[in-house]
Amino acid sequence: MTIGSLPVIDVGPLRDGRDPHGVAARIDSACRDVGFFYVTGHGVPPELLDRLDRASRAFFALPEATKMRIAMVHGGKAWRGFFPVGDELTDGRPDRKEGLYFGAEEPDSDEPLHGRNLFPEEVPELRAAVLAYQDALTALARDVMRGIAIALDLPDDELYRDPTILFRIFHYPPQPPDSDDWGVGAHTDYGLLTLLAQDGNGGLQVRTPGGWVDASPLAHSFVCNIGDMLAAVSGGRYRSTPHRVRNTSGNERLSYPFFFDPDFHAPAPGHRGTYGDYLLAKVSRVFPELFAKTI
Numbered sequence: 001m002t003i004g005s006l007p008v009i010d011v012g013p014l015r016d017g018r019d020p021h022g023v024a025a026r027i028d029s030a031c032r033d034v035g036f037f038y039v040t041g042h043g044v045p046p047e048l049l050d051r052l053d054r055a056s057r058a059f060f061a062l063p064e065a066t067k068m069r070i071a072m073v074h075g076g077k078a079w080r081g082f083f084p085v086g087d088e089l090t091d092g093r094p095d096r097k098e099g100l101y102f103g104a105e106e107p108d109s110d111e112p113l114h115g116r117n118l119f120p121e122e123v124p125e126l127r128a129a130v131l132a133y134q135d136a137l138t139a140l141a142r143d144v145m146r147g148i149a150i151a152l153d154l155p156d157d158e159l160y161r162d163p164t165i166l167f168r169i170f171h172y173p174p175q176p177p178d179s180d181d182w183g184v185g186a187h188t189d190y191g192l193l194t195l196l197a198q199d200g201n202g203g204l205q206v207r208t209p210g211g212w213v214d215a216s217p218l219a220h221s222f223v224c225n226i227g228d229m230l231a232a233v234s235g236g237r238y239r240s241t242p243h244r245v246r247n248t249s250g251n252e253r254l255s256y257p258f259f260f261d262p263d264f265h266a267p268a269p270g271h272r273g274t275y276g277d278y279l280l281a282k283v284s285r286v287f288p289e290l291f292a293k294t295i
Helices: 018-031 045-059 063-071 072-078 127-154 228-233 275-282 288-294
Strands: 007-011 035-040 081-083 099-101 164-172 184-187 191-199 204-208 211-215 222-226 241-244 253-261
Touching: 007 018, 018 164, 045 099, 045 127, 045 164, 045 253, 063 072, 063 081, 072 099, 072 288, 081 211, 127 164, 127 191, 164 228, 164 275, 184 222
Parallel strands: 007 035
Antiparallel strands: 035 222, 081 099, 099 164, 164 253, 184 241, 191 222, 191 253, 204 211, 204 241
């Protein structure tokens, strides 16, 4: 089954052991052909995403001054918290979105991109929803990566023994149909794997060999794409595919990208230094002023 040009893959037989090699072959084909696919049979309860969605919409409905109480500058080196529309850059151009940055919940740390998350007092239910969602998506990402390890004939957890976990909630205000701005401009992701939940408003586009196509919402699924590090690990077998977002639905669009990345301290394939070094070089271009203040 495909939606547009993107395959739909039921990972249930991988998760429960009925047909891991068959699912791995379908994932391998999708990663070679387009680098994007839909994931179904994932076992993540729809009620969990519903909770997350309700809490997220309640947060973004708050006045901006209230949201700024957990602005990313307050997260220090951990790089957690809120940013307003226009603060995040893609290729030096401001994105038309606001959002929340999260990661694995850890004690305070002097190490960049590690530490506590920032949560709003005004929406207390957001904390439990985010942490439960991160746990569920970490388990799913490990399942998908197990299929990729089978396809690439790699040891089962070589790529993700101690992963870097990053999670975002993005709110895209409506844009006019003739707008030249992008909610987020064309880019590839940095790490191993991204699992994206999106609401029903659409707007995500993927650059396939045949041109740009819509990654239309599919109920109870995740859009999965591979990142630059996995493309490097595969020796170019897999595609790290550009994608972009423009919200012309007339509605408030929310999306939930979850990033499953290599060990922060492991060597970065195809690059000098560790994955942490590589990641910091990348994020310094996304929020250059914040980076200068905090890291």
